[in-house]
Amino acid sequence: MSSFKISKVVPQDSELHTPNHPEAQQHQDDEESYQESEGDISKKIRFCGSIKFWLILIISLIVTITVLLLVAISLSSFVPSIVEMSQNLRTSEFKEIITFTEQTFREVSIASDSITYQLVKTLDFNNYDEAELLTFQGFKTEWKYHQGLIVTSYIGDNLGRCFGVINWGGQPTLLNITTANQQLYTCHNFDQLDYCNRSSTPDEVLGFFDLSNLVEACDSSPGAQIYTKSYIDATMPQFTFISLLNCLKPSGPVNGGHQFEHYFGFDLSVETVSKFLSKKTKEVSGSKSFIVEIDTSFLVAIDDPAVSLADIEGSNIKRVEYLQLTNPRFSPITTEMVARGMTNLKTVIPKCNSRALFDFNDDYVSMYRLCTESKLDWMIIFAVPKWNYIRSIIISFIASVGGAIIIMGIGLIVSVLVSIKIVKPFYNLIELFESVAHMDLDDLNILSSSFTEVKHLQGQFTQMVGRIKLYRAFIPAHLLSQLEHRNENALEPGDKQKSVSTIRPDKSNRGFGEKQQSSHFSFSKSDHSSSYHSHSHNTSSMKNTSSRRKKYSQNVDMFSLHLVKKKITILCCHLEGLSELLKMSDTTIGSDIIVRMLSDVFDHVNALCRTSGGHVGAFENDCITISYNASSNQDKHQEKAAQGCLFLIEKLNTTKQGKWPSVLGSSHQTKEIMSLLNFRFAILYNEVCCGNIGTNEMKNFAIISSARTNFEIMLETTKRLGLSVVITERLQKAIKGSFNTRLVDEKSLLHEEVYTSPILSDINGNNEYEEMRIYELGENIANNMMDEWMYELQEKERKERWNVNMNQPLIDIVNSK
Known part of the structure; x- marks a missing residue:
């Protein structure tokens, strides 16, 4: 028998290399058929025709119809009440500002009267130590109850001098204003002591401070309690003052033609009032508020600290009038006031302590003329967007619709969860069948089900996989490797x-x-x-x-x-x-x-x-x-x-x-x-x-x-x-x-x-x-x-074993021995 050699393997039939051959065409058709069926498995299970879809649809429709009926009933019942509540809310918001302002200035007036009465009965105005002690105690009392509102507590005379305690940069400080300068003495341990613990020499000396406006106010109203016009001094530009004065009638003739001899006063910081307005307007979305001094039309307080109440250039002070507001928040209000001829505030509300409501284009504007016996005459203006009051209706509607959507969402989620619970074992079986189709038989995770039919189907599937594993054991490893990886x-x-x-x-x-x-x-x-x-x-x-x-x-x-x-x-x-x-x-x-x-x-x-x-x-x-x-x-x-x-x-x-x-x-x-x-x-x-x-x-x-x-x-x-x-x-x-x-x-x-x-x-x-x-x-x-320094001998023996007599077979070496 001659030996069988293969020196070259050649194709026995070249027809199969062409796509038109029946066998090749059949192989291609099988492949395309599988690609279409496996590659687009989602088309096999159409969502609109699935059990999951119909379960979700039925439960969602029931929940939606029920919720829509409830929303319609609730809106028709509660909208009238919401409208009335909105109107009451608008009134209460403005009334709160008015009440707080009146109450605050009333409390300050009462405190001033009380301290003045004590001064008249007990104070020797020529005794500076006693005057210092009484003004310090009066300031400390107001510091406790009106901190931030009372800036200065002082005693002055008709010569333009003043002696008292001032809140100077957050630190209580003894103030001595003379006809030449201002002397400041820091009061140490203010909270622990009942007197001003100060040095004998001033800690700071400032320039002359003009008190002529206070002297003029007391000359015009001797023996009365009055509020002065607001003012700003160039030496202390951080404060805009409103002074409350108790002018004391003299016991005898007074030199210089003055109608008083001494006065007791509080300086109130307008910054404090502005902070109060800012706090209140922040509580009402989009609202705006400012206070105008009616006699001068100057801005006294405003809720926006970024708006300047005065322009100071050196020693020149130019106050800002309310009609000169250019801030985008306030300019629509003042512009419409000018358009309506509301430039004279005394004619807008002629009667003191009266309120008026104006319907502007975008806002409801409430105005209140605050007048006191102390000659305080201010206009409090409070503007709230109309949206704030119709918002309650819109919000109630949105809340109803939102609640309906939430309920429908919950219903949808429940329906999805129920449908998933029902169909999850079936999708699990679909995935498992796909794994079996790819011969991935390891780690098949069969989810447990409460349905008897699904349990029976899973049992049959488990038996099928067990038999396939038995057959798979006889499939060659190289084939499995190529199929899997x-x-x-x-x-x-x-x-x-x-x-x-x-x-x-x-x-x-x-x-x-x-x-x-x-x-x-x-x-x-x-x-x-x-x-x-x-x-x-x-x-x-x-x-x-x-x-x-x-x-x-x-x-x-x-x-x-x-x-x-x-x-x-x-x-x-x-x-x-x-x-x-x-x-x-x-x-x-x-x-x-x-x-x-x-x-x-x-x-x-x-x-x-x-x-x-x-x-x-x-x-x-x-x-x-x-x-x-x-x-x-x-x-x-x-x-x-x-x-x-x-x-x-x-x-x-x-x-x-x-x-x-x-x-x-x-x-x-x-x-x-x-x-x-x-x-x-x-x-x-x-x-x-x-x-x-x-x-x-x-x-x-x-x-x-x-x-x-x-x-x-x-x-x-x-x-x-x-x-x-x-x-x-x-x-x-x-x-x-x-x-x-x-x-x-x-x-x-x-x-x-x-x-x-x-x-x-x-x-x-x-x-x-x-x-x-x-x-x-x-x-x-x-x-x-290996490291040559440690294993030199072992390395040498290893090389000798593998390199000696490389050209002589081991069998010859063994036979020679």
């Missing part, structure tokens, strides 16, 4: 595929149903131990692969029939002693223990393949094969195979020494069994033919090569020399920069293009063999770099 490795340079053959399937075999055969390694022929799974699974993978095929159009579809000639790396693990172990299965140990031991081996093999991308071949007799760069293209597959082999040796030996003795038990027979079991490895780097072969209904991934025979030759070397792993010279050249190797033997191996076993062929001579050096594989160089 779709990781496409780049081709290694120099290992590009040489040719692709797409083989026309035999149409006569279609009667067996749409099935495909799972793949295993085959050395001289394809393995027939394969499991079938449906063509629907084939089709379900098409969507995930379609986008990748568009990107990598040169790659062969993993389900198409093809052969590729390429270089791959194959690792063979020989379980030495397995035959003797199987003979003991009926006597010494049970078969179940052997199955557990083999399961441990395959756990490590599968773990290696998952991380490194290797393809597990068939378990034939006592050998397991793992191939790299076969079912998928991989970079540096030679190094992956070598590193994986070392990893597998370590894990298997650890399991052998640690776990298996406990499984077998401690006995003499256990030690004997452990001595029989050894793990031998051989790694080849060859050119092979691999791909899917068979028919369209039954496919098998096969690797056609001479590896099986060559592995037997290489494993004989490992057993004879007591080695763990050997590799060929071709692989040694590819990885020599990364791993330690040493030459151990020379063997005649079948040429990589010989695919038939020498036992079954007519191989004559040595033309089909090639001399190949065999190397032992050592540790990874990169993982064993």
Whole structure:
């Protein structure tokens, strides 16, 4: 029999490369059908026709109709009451300002009268110490009850002199105003003492302060309590004063033609009144308020601290009149007052302590003329936007509608929650079916349900998944990896595929149903131990692969029939002693223990393949094969195979020494069994033919090569020399920069293009063999770099082991000894 060689693989039928071929057209139609059904799953479950939609719609309609009826009834009942309440509120807001202002100035007037009465009865005006003590106590009393309102408490005379206590920058200070200057003495420990604890010399001296307006006021009203016109002094521009004076009638003739001799007074800060207005207007949204001195039309107080009441340039003071307001908040009010001829406030409200309401374009403007016996004549103006009063109606309407919306929202949420509760198990099952369609069978989370029908359906689904998992265990690892991850490795340079053959399937075999055969390694022929799974699974993978095929159009579809000639790396693990172990299965140990031991081996093999991308071949007799760069293209597959082999040796030996003795038990027979079991490895780097072969209904991934025979030759070397792993010279050249190797033997191996076993062929001579050096594989160089200063001796011994007699095989060294 002549040897069978494949030097080139050529397409047997080029028709399948054209889109018009019936087989290719059928494959494309299946893929498009799956993409349409899976890619737009939302169209399958139309929301408008779903159970969830109708549950939400019915509950929402019931809630909406009920709420609308309640809103209509509530609005018709409460709107008239709200209108009346708004009017009362408007009146009370303005009345509060009036009451507070009247009460405040009344309290100050009463306090001034009380202190004046005490002064008249007890004070010797020529005794400055006594005057200082009484004015200090009077100031402290007002500080307690009207802090911020009373600025100064003082006693003055008709000569323009004044002596008292002033709130100077937040610090109570003794004030002595002479005809020449102002002397300020800081009162220390004000809260703890009943007198002014001050120094004998002034702490600050200011210029002359003119008190002529106070003298003139008392001359015009001797023996009376009067409020002066508001004034500002250039030396103290931070204060705008209104003075309350109690003018004392003289007991006898007074020099200078004056009608009084002394007076007691309070200076009230307009800033305090402005702060009060600001506080009140802030409580009413959009409101504005200011106070005008009727006799002078000057602004006395305003709610906006940014609006200046006077313009001061040096010693010149120019007061601001209310009609001169240019602030955008107040100018609409004053402008309309001018337009209506309301420039003379005495004619606007002729009667004292009377109130009037004016309807301006955007505001309701309330005015009150405040007159007192102390000659205080002010106009309090308070403007509130009309919106504030119709707002209550709008707010009530919005509140009703908002409440309706909230109730409807709650109803909608409840309906959604109810519908979700009902349909959630069904959507969960939809997701689970989608996971099963993608062969993702792990960690399937089935939500519990209170519905009997759903529980029954979930039970049936669980049984179905359990059976699919049993079938899935026979699907090749490389196929599962591509179905689940779709990781496409780049081709290694120099290992590009040489040719692709797409083989026309035999149409006569279609009667067996749409099935495909799972793949295993085959050395001289394809393995027939394969499991079938449906063509629907084939089709379900098409969507995930379609986008990748568009990107990598040169790659062969993993389900198409093809052969590729390429270089791959194959690792063979020989379980030495397995035959003797199987003979003991009926006597010494049970078969179940052997199955557990083999399961441990395959756990490590599968773990290696998952991380490194290797393809597990068939378990034939006592050998397991793992191939790299076969079912998928991989970079540096030679190094992956070598590193994986070392990893597998370590894990298997650890399991052998640690776990298996406990499984077998401690006995003499256990030690004997452990001595029989050894793990031998051989790694080849060859050119092979691999791909899917068979028919369209039954496919098998096969690797056609001479590896099986060559592995037997290489494993004989490992057993004879007591080695763990050997590799060929071709692989040694590819990885020599990364791993330690040493030459151990020379063997005649079948040429990589010989695919038939020498036992079954007519191989004559040595033309089909090639001399190949065999190397032992050592540790990874990169993982064993040591500090030369600490491990110099160990490093030297390691190098001697792997580098001595590199050109002489180990077997020759052993035989020479």
